[in-house]
Amino acid sequence: xxxxxxxxxxxxxxxxxxxxxxxxxxxxxxxxxxxxxxxxxxxxxxxxxxxxxxxxxxxxxxxxxxxxxxxxxxxxxxxxxxxxxxxxxxxxxxxxxxxxxxxxxxxxxxxxxxxxxxxxxxxxxxxxxxxxxxxxxxxxxxxxxxxxxxxxxxxxxxxxxxxxxxxxxxxxxxxxxxxxxxxxxxxxxxxxxxxxxxxxxxxxxxxxxxxxxxxxxxxxxxxxxxxxxxxxxxxxxxxxxxxxxxxxxxxxxxxxxxxxxxxxxxxxxxxxxxxxxxxxxxxxxxxxxxxxxxxxxxxxxxxxxxxxxxxxxxx
Amino acid sequence: xxxxxxxxxxxxxxxxxxxxxxxxxxxxxxxxxxxxxxxxxxxxxxxxxxxxxxxxxxxxxxxxxxxxxxxxxxxxxxxxxxxxxxxxxxxxxxxxxxxxxxxxxxxxxxxxxxxxxxxxxxxxxxxxxxxxxxxxxxxxxxxxxxxxxxxxxxxxxxxxxxxxxxxxxxxxxxxxxxxxxxxxxxxxxxxxxxxxxxxxxxxxxxxxxxxxxxxxxxxxxxxxxxxxxxxxxxxxxxxxxxxxxxxxxxxxxxxxxxxxxxxxxxxxxxxxxxxxx
Numbered sequence: 215x216x217x218x219x220x221x222x223x224x225x226x227x228x229x230x231x232x233x234x235x236x237x238x239x240x241x242x243x244x245x246x247x248x249x250x251x252x253x254x255x256x257x258x259x260x261x262x263x264x265x266x267x268x269x270x271x272x273x274x275x276x277x278x279x280x281x282x283x284x285x286x287x288x289x290x291x292x293x294x295x296x297x298x299x300x301x302x303x304x305x306x307x308x309x310x311x312x313x314x315x316x317x318x319x320x321x322x323x324x325x326x327x328x329x330x331x332x333x334x335x336x337x338x339x340x341x342x343x344x345x346x347x348x349x350x351x352x353x354x355x356x357x358x359x360x361x362x363x364x365x366x367x368x369x370x371x372x373x374x375x376x377x378x379x380x381x382x383x384x385x386x387x388x389x390x391x392x393x394x395x396x397x398x399x400x401x402x403x404x405x406x407x408x409x410x411x412x413x414x415x416x417x418x419x420x421x422x423x424x425x426x427x428x429x430x431x432x433x434x435x436x437x438x439x440x441x442x443x444x445x446x447x448x449x450x451x452x453x454x455x456x457x458x459x460x461x462x463x464x465x466x467x468x469x470x471x472x473x474x475x476x477x478x479x480x481x482x483x484x485x486x487x488x489x490x491x492x493x494x495x496x497x498x499x500x501x502x503x504x505x506x507x508x509x510x511x512x513x514x515x516x517x518x519x520x521x522x523x524x525x526x527x528x529x
Numbered sequence: 530x531x532x533x534x535x536x537x538x539x540x541x542x543x544x545x546x547x548x549x550x551x552x553x554x555x556x557x558x559x560x561x562x563x564x565x566x567x568x569x570x571x572x573x574x575x576x577x578x579x580x581x582x583x584x585x586x587x588x589x590x591x592x593x594x595x596x597x598x599x600x601x602x603x604x605x606x607x608x609x610x611x612x613x614x615x616x617x618x619x620x621x622x623x624x625x626x627x628x629x630x631x632x633x634x635x636x637x638x639x640x641x642x643x644x645x646x647x648x649x650x651x652x653x654x655x656x657x658x659x660x661x662x663x664x665x666x667x668x669x670x671x672x673x674x675x676x677x678x679x680x681x682x683x684x685x686x687x688x689x690x691x692x693x694x695x696x697x698x699x700x701x702x703x704x705x706x707x708x709x710x711x712x713x714x715x716x717x718x719x720x721x722x723x724x725x726x727x728x729x730x731x732x733x734x735x736x737x738x739x740x741x742x743x744x745x746x747x748x749x750x751x752x753x754x755x756x757x758x759x760x761x762x763x764x765x766x767x768x769x770x771x772x773x774x775x776x777x778x779x780x781x782x783x784x785x786x787x788x789x790x791x792x793x794x795x796x797x798x799x800x801x802x803x804x805x806x
Contacts, residue, residue, distance in 0.1 A: 228643055236644075242658050291728045355732070355784035357739050360759055360777035367766045466649035474763070481651075485744070488659045498658060504647045511646075 218519050226512050233504045238279050241497050269295060291498040296358035296490045311381055312479035315395050316464035319402035326407040331414030336441055352410025362401035362474040368395060398475045402468060406460050407472050413456050417449040458514035462507035540615025540751050541793025547786025557646045563594035566599050566753055583799045584775050588765060596753045597779050603665055603754040608734030612727050615676025624715060624791035628633040628707040630689060642678040650675040650682050650737055658746045687719040695752040698770045721798040728791035739780050753779050
């Protein structure tokens with residue numbers, strides 16, 4: 215287990231290092247010099263140079279890369295070119311929207327998917343199964359932002375239960391903030407719940423064919439008891455993988471939904487920063503998203519290896 | 530017998546029908562659309578569906594049916610080429626990784642895969658846009674890059690189990706090298722799997738393209754695209770909900786059609802998987 219852990223950590227670090235190189239290189243070739251962009255067309259060459267020195271843009275690429283990476287390791291993401299505020303503060307402010315949104319969407323998806331997947335699998339071929347399969351087939355096909363538009367039209371404009379967009383901040387209280395995130399979370403959760411329900415169902419059906427489930431039935435357990443006590447736990451492995459992937463997807467994938475609801479999340483921060491050539495913010499947010507994806511994958515892998523010793527030997 | 534046959538084609542036939550319908554619409558749009566999509570007619574704006582404009586008109590008075598037909602080109606072409614990129618790069622990489630299984634080339638390819646997987650598709654799209662600016666071609670590249678590791682993993686996984694089979698051993702004994710075995714014996718045996726995954730990635734590509742166009746990272750005006758039609762309609766949903774209804778429905782039906790086609794193809798091509806799943 216220790217060796218496995220060591221191997222996984224090494225690969226985690228290697229992925230992050232290469233990813234940071236890729237992000238830095240790509241963003242470096244972006245046309246447009248941040249300093250002259252910020253000062254406008256009429257700025258004199260001296261002013262531009264002075265600002266470049268202040269922002270550290272006059273250093274070579276290699277020192278700048280190392281400065282960026284070592285800063286991030288210390289939690290210092292640099293200073294925004296546009297706002298002159300620490301990027302870390304801007305990002306954490308946006309995370310206060312994106313993270314609760316991703317978490318509530320994921321929770322909602324799990325709460326919806328589990329009963330649906332379990333019911334469908336335990337009544338395979340029956341009416342409930344057909345209904346679940348039809349709804350989830352539709353659920354994966356509906357673009358979440360389109361679904362979101364109808365949610366707004368119905369619940370925000372027609373019935374006025376929720377506001378159509380924007381985020382009031384957490385100052386007005388937990389429920390006030392959550393209320394603003396409700397419709398976006400529902401829109402994000404629908405396709406994820408559909409995928410999860412389908413994966414859970416097919417994983418359960420696979421496991422229900424295994425010998426040990428037959429043995430459990432032979433020793434006198436009912437179908438339902440066998441499902442709960444033996445099948446569900448073993449069917450969880452692919453389901454956990456998907457949940458892990460979905461969390462990172464939701465964090466990054468909320469970018470589009472944030473646009474529908476005008477939420478001040480990470481996605482809108484990236485768009486705005488690209489438009490303003492605030493490249494240090496773009497780099498940092500992308501690295502943060504990549505880090506989230508890699509970390510979640512790592513944690514899921516470790517969780518498997520811990521639960522199932524067979525996994526430690528694989529690859 | 531009749532009932533099992535019907536069951537077998539339950540997904541395939543409606544799926545194929547929808548896919549052919551939308552591909553047909555895209556192809557027909559090159560020769561004929563009910564109205565010209567670049568002519569603005571403000572007097573005729575936001576008409577509800579009627580006998581002349583079957584699906585109504587948009588906020589510039591353009592015929593929505595015609596725009597959907599032309600928009601189908603963008604959506605289908607972007608997703609289709611992106612699948613092509615995924616296959617073109619992913620399959621050889623997967624075959625190579627499997628033929629050097631356990632070696633450093635395998636390790637290198639798979640770690641490269643993990644690296645690309647670490648970038649969510651949207652983030653790739655945003656990075657490409659930051660450098661080259663938005664456009665349909667960049668949407669293709671972004672979705673295509675995202676597809677490469679999907680196909681590489683699938684190909685490697687499926688090939689690994691084949692490498693232990695007797696017929697591969699026989700080909701070895703006959704003196705064929707790894708590359709020839711990969712192409713002549715492994716590839717034909719995983720084609721079905723690739724076709725099924727291809728339809729799934731195709732449908733994901735349609736959704737991704739719609740999302741990218743919606744946030745302005747995809748096809749640019751004046752090229753009509755389903756995602757942009759939705760973006761344009763967003764502020765008008767209260768006065769003209771049909772502007773948002775039809776493009777969305779077309780996306781749903783295309784994706785649904787491709788998913789059904791994928792399921793149907795899997796059942797049809799691989800009898801072993803045909804049990805109820």
